Amino acid sequence: MQIIAYLVGIGALVCFILVLIKLFKKAGVGLGILGIICALYTFIWGWINHKKEKITNIMLIWTILTIIALILNYAVGVKPY
Amino acid sequence: MTIFPWLEKQWRYPTFSSLIKHRKVVLFLLVIIVIHLFSTGIGFGLWPCPIKTTLGFKCPGCGLSQAIVHLLHGRWDLAIKEHLFAPLFVLGFFMMAGMALLPVQLYQKVTLRIELLEKKTGFFNIMMAALVVYWIVRMFVKAW
Numbered sequence: 001m002q003i004i005a006y007l008v009g010i011g012a013l014v015c016f017i018l019v020l021i022k023l024f025k026k027a028g029v030g031l032g033i034l035g036i037i038c039a040l041y042t043f044i045w046g047w048i049n050h051k052k053e054k055i056t057n058i059m060l061i062w063t064i065l066t067i068i069a070l071i072l073n074y075a076v077g078v079k080p081y
Numbered sequence: 082m083t084i085f086p087w088l089e090k091q092w093r094y095p096t097f098s099s100l101i102k103h104r105k106v107v108l109f110l111l112v113i114i115v116i117h118l119f120s121t122g123i124g125f126g127l128w129p130c131p132i133k134t135t136l137g138f139k140c141p142g143c144g145l146s147q148a149i150v151h152l153l154h155g156r157w158d159l160a161i162k163e164h165l166f167a168p169l170f171v172l173g174f175f176m177m178a179g180m181a182l183l184p185v186q187l188y189q190k191v192t193l194r195i196e197l198l199e200k201k202t203g204f205f206n207i208m209m210a211a212l213v214v215y216w217i218v219r220m221f222v223k224a225w
Contacts, residue, residue: 014183018133030096033209037142038118040128044110070127 005072010066015062019046024054096206097173098196104188107181116175118153121146141216145170168210 004023019042027045035042043062050056100108120127132140148167151160160167180191199205 006135009131011129013135017117027099028094028096029091030094030206031100033141034096034100036132036140037145037212039131039140040113041110043128044113048106064209066128069129073129074125 001052001072005069006010007028008072012065012069015058016042016067018058019043019055019062020048022049039072088185092203092206093200094203094206095196096209098192098199101177101180101192101195104181104185107177111174111178111181118146118150122207137215139220141212142150147176165215166208171210 001008016039016063018033023035023042023045026049027035031041035045043059043066046053046055046059046062048057116130117174128141128147132138133143142164145163145167148160148164150162151157151166152167152171180188182189
């Protein structure tokens, strides 16, 4: 179960970095840094701009992985990432 | 040397005003922030940091939510110990919340003023750069 949790974490991190790169390119360095500080902001920005930036699939995968991570953390008791 | 014009452009880019340009986005962000802070406050973190939990080291914003919760409870010492920038983020949060209540025309006027101020001073980008410096220092100083 721990391995699954770790893989989910790595997957979520990859999605986060992919969206973060787009955020840096499109919104500038200031908001890019804000995106690092607050991954939640990157997540929201990703969903707001998913059609324009063509990142719908990445956002869907990231969302699913986050939900799995939360379930693993709170229902099964395995640390998500 | 092409880095300086690029740096100048980034420095003066109206980052904060581009964030608060759309009222609906601001309201949405405020709701999400409140939910996030509430969940952090009751110890049920809905959004764990993907950097810290996967790679094991703190990101520039790690501890910020907890520090803001401490600050909102009036525990200044704990808040500052947890994250030095918490008061600035609380200030930003209340500023956004206050602005969201303004009438549309006044809201646009204030946003424009902030944009001009940012183009002149780059205050938000300076804060972000300072945050990165703080993060680097914090990584090497155990007391933080």
